[in-house]
Amino acid sequence: MSQTASTAPGVPDANRWRALVFIALAQLMVVLDATIVNIALPSAQQDLGISDGDRQWVVTAYALAFGGLLLFGGRIADLWGRKRAFVLGLTGFAAASALGGAAQSGAMMFGARALQGVFGALLAPAALSLLAVMFTDAKERAKAFGIYGAIAGGGGAVGLILGGFLTEYLDWRWTFFVNVPFAIVAAAGAYFVIREPQGSRNRSPLDIPGVVLSTLGLVSLVYGFTRAESDGWSDSLTITLFVASVVLLAAFVFTESRLKAPLLPLRVITDRNRGGVYLSLGLAIIAMFGTFLFLTYYLQVVKGYSPVKTGFAFLPMVAGMITGSTQIGTRLMTRVPARLLMGPGFLVAATGMLLLAQLQVGSSYGFLVLPALVLLGLGMGTAFMPAMSLATYGVQPRDAGVASAMVNTSQQVGGAIGTALLNTIASSATASYIKDHIATATSKPQAQLVQLQGMVHGYTGAIWFAVGILVLAATVALTFVNAGRPGAASVSGQGAGEGTEDEVQVPVVAH
Structure with missing residues (x-):
């Protein structure tokens, strides 16, 4: 062939x-x-x-x-x-x-x-x-x-x-x-x-100007968050990168609005449903990336798990994601609006995150980490599945590639933000805890315990922020993702600024 x-x-x-x-x-x-x-x-x-x-x-x-x-x-x-x-x-x-x-x-x-x-x-x-x-x-x-x-x-x-x-x-x-x-x-x-x-x-x-501006703008943004994690938010180069990314991406949006054949047709992101999906997905990834990192360190450094054992410890989350995505999401997607899968899905994940916010040095994997991971997996699997579909649904076929790229971009930028932001919060809380409690340690084992307690205190402090971010993701999904009921007649995928020229009609997917 x-x-x-x-x-x-x-x-x-x-x-x-x-x-x-x-x-x-x-x-x-x-x-x-x-x-x-x-x-x-x-x-x-x-x-x-x-x-x-x-x-x-x-x-x-x-x-x-x-x-x-x-x-x-x-x-x-x-x-x-x-x-x-x-x-x-x-x-x-x-x-x-x-x-x-x-x-x-x-x-x-x-x-x-x-x-x-x-x-x-x-x-x-x-x-x-x-x-x-x-x-x-x-x-x-x-x-x-x-x-x-x-x-x-x-x-x-x-x-x-x-x-x-x-x-x-x-x-x-x-x-x-x-x-x-x-x-x-x-x-x-x-x-x-x-x-x-x-x-x-x-x-x-x-669109060569669009390629140059978007590439430089996104590189500046991602590298800015990477620098913030390693060198701090007040670092002069970090600040310069953030300012440059704002200027470049603003110039990119302005350029795209003036061209007949832009790299990113603004109709792709100004559609209310797709915009809501990109934003809620990005927020959810911010919460997930940071927490994934913290839990990996918790299991290996605090609990003493090997890399292989740590990987197996995450399997309940994988099982939850597969169940949420292929059983809950797939079965309900053609029956209920997407927001009623995404919103509750993110809230279920937030509940799992809430359990992880209770972590202590001596916490049991079976009684705390395991149910938290199952809830995280179920919630994320249920929410991600309709989000992935809706992010590319209704776009003109000629825009499918760039609409798909926006899904990956929201995930990539969300991952960079999540790693930098939550890691900064955790590191600050850990340093503060150790400074306040190290004086009470009268022996080396006690000092080591304070160090571990400080690490866990930092993780849980950051995880509380992740809980709030997931609740915000649920709110965005429930507010912005407003596509009609399954089987509705309109399937054009048009949003604000999206014209009707060359629109290709496809069967309705449940929203």
Whole structure:
């Protein structure tokens, strides 16, 4: 089958479910990579002689390239074709992973991670937009996005397990090499199986000013939060980066509003439903990323879990996400409005977060952490599934790639904010607690206990903020996501500023 093979408009592709397997495999690879490398970082740092000051670039190089180029990657997918972008993204990601696994120096590692980010920015929006254009029937779309949402949510915990096994029993280099077979299988399967609907490409000229402004603006924003975490919020470069990101992104929005063929048509984000989804997803990711980090440290440093045991400890959250996404979300998505899944889902997750805010040094995993993780997984799985679908629902097919990129951008920026903001809150609370209580420690064991208590105090203080952020995400979802009842006649997906020209009608998905 040729790479340009396509299906007639409105005719479902007979291979769409097989295509979902390869799209899901690629998504799993990208999500795994986010956590699997963190597990390998200490060993890689020692082998390659990377200094403590430079080790952050193993994570930062990827985050900057990925976050900065997402909108460009989404537009390229719309322009070249999503299948072509998907296969190219997989091939490049595999090559960059092999380069990272073979790295002989810190510079080689940083370059490989940046290349992973570049090709990830092409791959991620292509994968989501393929789902958006291939699955248009309401019930089928619900199932497809349920599977995708479960993988997107739970893959990180699987990465902890796999990363722990590979690092402990093989070598840190295998945390990179493992991507290669994933990518080869997904790329080969996609090449032979995936067929895009005809007429879904956007062949408008590429908006070069939009590419430059959006890339520089997003890089400044993500790097600003990364610097804030490592160097503080009052650092002069941190402040400069934030100011630059505001100026650049404001110029980007102004430029896009004046062009006939913009990189990001403002109709994509001014639609009330999609805007509400992007904002609530970003807020939820802020809460989740910080808490995921704290809980990993709590289990390993405070409770003494190994990396592998820590990964297994997160499995109840994965099970909850799969259940919430594929059972609750999928079954109810065609029956109730999306906001009545997203809002309560975020509130259930907030309840799980509320339990984690009660953590103490001696807390029981079975009585506190386990039920909290189950609630977090159920809530997030239930909320993410309709959010992923609604974020790309009703957009014109020619805008599917850039709409998908906005989903990934909200997650990437949310992750950067969550890690920096909540880590700052936790560090400040920990330092304050230790300063106030260290004088009461009369022996080394007591001093160590105060240190651990201070860490847990910092974690729980930050988790309280995460609870509030999830409640805010629920409020945004319930307030802004106002799409009609299932089966409503209007499916244009038009929002503020969205015209009716070339609008493609697709079957209604429950909102």
